[in-house]
Amino acid sequence: MGVRFPSPACPERRSLGASHGAAREADFPAVGVPRIQTQDLTIARGGRVVLRGVELEARAGEVTAVVGPSGAGKSSLLRTLVRLDEPAGGRVLIEGRDAAEVDPCALRRRVGLVTQAPVMLEGDVRANLAYGLDAPEPAALDEAIAAAGLDRSFMGRTARELSGGEAARVALARALTRDPAALLLDEPTAALDREAAASVEALVRALAGRGLAVLLVTHDEAQADRVADARLEVGA
Amino acid sequence: MTQVAVAAALVVLAIVLSRAGGLGLERELATSAVRAAVQLAAVGAIVTLVFEHGGLAAGFVAVMLGTATFTSARRLSGIPDAPLRAGIAIATGAATGVVPMLVSGAFSTTPRELIPIAGILIGGAMVATSVTGRQLAERVRDDLAAIETRLALGVPVKVALAGTVRGAATTGLIPLLDQTKNVGLVTLPGTFVGLVLGGASPGEAARVQLTVLLALLAVEVVAALTVARLAVAGLTAAGERVLPPR
Numbered sequence: 001m002g003v004r005f006p007s008p009a010c011p012e013r014r015s016l017g018a019s020h021g022a023a024r025e026a027d028f029p030a031v032g033v034p035r036i037q038t039q040d041l042t043i044a045r046g047g048r049v050v051l052r053g054v055e056l057e058a059r060a061g062e063v064t065a066v067v068g069p070s071g072a073g074k075s076s077l078l079r080t081l082v083r084l085d086e087p088a089g090g091r092v093l094i095e096g097r098d099a100a101e102v103d104p105c106a107l108r109r110r111v112g113l114v115t116q117a118p119v120m121l122e123g124d125v126r127a128n129l130a131y132g133l134d135a136p137e138p139a140a141l142d143e144a145i146a147a148a149g150l151d152r153s154f155m156g157r158t159a160r161e162l163s164g165g166e167a168a169r170v171a172l173a174r175a176l177t178r179d180p181a182a183l184l185l186d187e188p189t190a191a192l193d194r195e196a197a198a199s200v201e202a203l204v205r206a207l208a209g210r211g212l213a214v215l216l217v218t219h220d221e222a223q224a225d226r227v228a229d230a231r232l233e234v235g236a
Numbered sequence: 237m238t239q240v241a242v243a244a245a246l247v248v249l250a251i252v253l254s255r256a257g258g259l260g261l262e263r264e265l266a267t268s269a270v271r272a273a274v275q276l277a278a279v280g281a282i283v284t285l286v287f288e289h290g291g292l293a294a295g296f297v298a299v300m301l302g303t304a305t306f307t308s309a310r311r312l313s314g315i316p317d318a319p320l321r322a323g324i325a326i327a328t329g330a331a332t333g334v335v336p337m338l339v340s341g342a343f344s345t346t347p348r349e350l351i352p353i354a355g356i357l358i359g360g361a362m363v364a365t366s367v368t369g370r371q372l373a374e375r376v377r378d379d380l381a382a383i384e385t386r387l388a389l390g391v392p393v394k395v396a397l398a399g400t401v402r403g404a405a406t407t408g409l410i411p412l413l414d415q416t417k418n419v420g421l422v423t424l425p426g427t428f429v430g431l432v433l434g435g436a437s438p439g440e441a442a443r444v445q446l447t448v449l450l451a452l453l454a455v456e457v458v459a460a461l462t463v464a465r466l467a468v469a470g471l472t473a474a475g476e477r478v479l480p481p482r
Contacts, residue, residue, distance in 0.1 A: 083475050084384055104476040109390035119385040132391040178390055 033096040034059050035182040035213035036081060036111065042089035043076050049088065050076055056232050058182060058213040063204055065228035066217045072235025074217040075116065078184045082113050095181065112175025116187040118167050120159035125170050128159045129177050141177060148173035149203050164191045182213040189223065201227050286347050293347040297354045301327060304362035311366040312467065314373045314481025321466035322365050329361030329459025330354065333451035342447065356427065356448055357455050360412065364456035365463045368408030372467045373481040375400045380480055393476045397468055405460040412456050416449050425449070
């Protein structure tokens with residue numbers, strides 16, 4: 001029986017400035033390899049294996065759909081890719097580097113996760129976008145919110161009072177402020193009407209057009225056909 | 237004896253009111269009263285013995301510490317190794333007050349002074365440990381989605397949990413802060429009352445009570461921060477991850 005203390009590996013703050021980019025390149029030196037790759041990945045939940053032998057590649061500029069029924073382990077896969085959970089077996093590679101050897105904070109800035117029901121943090125939208133960043137430049141925040149398809153006027157809105165669709169876009173913008181190389185989107189249109197869903201699908205394509213690798217979890221086969229360049233079937 | 241008889245009558249009144257008011261606490265009220273009577277009678281006899289044999293004092297303090305640890309650990313449900321973490325927090329907090337008091341000569345190491353002072357400070361550390369640790373576990377369980385959102389945005393677990401730790405420790409310290417601010421205005425604490433009833437002058441009782449209350453501020457802050465740190469260590473894992481309380 002012993003008392004453990006958490007690893008102090010992560011720096012407590014990281015800015016959006018030039019030094020951030022330099023640090024990032026040092027962390028992820030590989031070029032021309034998949035942004036995200038898994039090798040024989042096994043995922044367990046509560047001691048039960050839910051996914052086994054997952055071989056995934058997500059490349060820059062492409063949308064890769066992860067398709068499967070509810071409970072197939074799609075969300076668990078995304079959590080494992082950003083090390084919120086540890087794999088039961090196999091490896092995750094982020095730009096060619098074993099994720100287990102990458103500083104977890106740097107990894108999570110490099111690979112942005114937007115969950116199915118995004119949690120808005122306290123404060124306004126601007127505070128949400130700036131969370132965890134050291135003095136971010138206002139222009140960078142404006143660019144992120146525009147890239148998520150929202151107007152600058154949203155910046156002063158109380159984040160926890162936004163509608164589901166607005167919160168989903170703010171969560172996307174929040175991930176973009178970390179200047180990621182890849183985005184993991186968990187059922188981003190699940191709670192939206194058809195028009196809003198079409199708008200988000202267009203946004204997903206636009207983000208891939210900006211050079212991001214986008215991993216799109218969906219249970220909707222037709223959506224995968226419309227949006228994705230590649231697909232991974234799980235739990236079939 | 238009249239005092240005990242009147243107090244016992246008041247317990248009967250409480251039981252009757254509980255039944256009339258439909259609170260359903262009759263059994264617990266009766267059990268608590270009987271337990272308190274038995275425990276205090278036993279403690280009275282044991283302390284008399286300890287006062288006469290100084291060598292037993294250290295053992296008595298150890299029993300107080302062990303009981304406080306056991307009591308706190310039961311409150312820290314879901315935190316791994318709760319007895320170890322609670323014991324460290326209570327001992328560290330209590331030592332923060334007891335050691336300077338004894339080393340400086342403010343209180344002597346005779347059982348008659350050591351045992352009451354150690355008891356009050358261990359009790360204060362126990363309350364701060366129980367409330368802070370329990371609050372922390374509950375908040376991590378309830379706010380897990382928000383905590384993991386912060387982690388997913390690339391901050392270390394220490395930063396992601398900072399607000400949770402602050403809220404838990406603050407809640408753990410509120411009773412003492414309120415008691416200290418309102419002492420003499422709303423409540424007359426036990427030390428003061430006991431000394432006055434025991435024959436000490438009100439001035440002397442106030443001086444001792446002030447000493448205890450001020451020492452408790454440091455004791456409880458140290459206990460709260462220690463258990464918060466140890467609980468966080470138990471609820472996190474390598475790779476900047478949170479392990480939800482079981």
